[in-house]
Amino acid sequence: MSLAEKITPLCAWGTSxxxxxxxxxxxxxxxxVGRRLFMKLGHDERGSFVIIRPEPEAHRVVANVPYLxxxxxxxxxxxxxxxxxxxWGEDVGDEVVE
Incomplete structure (x- = not known):
């Protein structure tokens, strides 16, 4: 069985x-440990499934996109x-910007 194919039991953890x-x-x-994970449920012809991915870190650059x-x-x-x-028409009230 490869790294991409693992079998693991479902355990009880309190009421979860x-x-x-x-x-x-x-x-x-x-x-x-402590890393947040994103979980998505789905269904296809083989049945129900769960996708678990690491949540992107706030400071992580996802793509190197140049400024345009x-x-x-x-x-x-x-x-x-x-x-x-x-x-938007004439300025009115206190929001008038010069």
Whole structure:
């Protein structure tokens, strides 16, 4: 059985149920005790299943995406599709901005 194929028992933990994740699986995922996990339930032709993934860390960069200005982002679009400012009418009250 490969690292991607593990069988583990479902255990009781108080009134909840728990699955133990083997240490080698945690090491291969780069997760440790205390790491939050995202869980999603699903169904397909073989029955119900659970997907468990490490929750992305707040400081972790998910993708290296370069900054693009609005001009660069909409370059190549025709003038009729260029973004413009919306006219919300005259300023009123204390929210007037000079």
């Amino acid at each position: 149920r728990a699955v133990r994740i083997p240490k080698d699986v945690c090491e291969s995922l780069g997760i440790d 200005s609005m001009g660069e982002l909409f370059a190549g679009y025709s003038d009729s599709k260029q973004p413009t400012e919306c006219d």
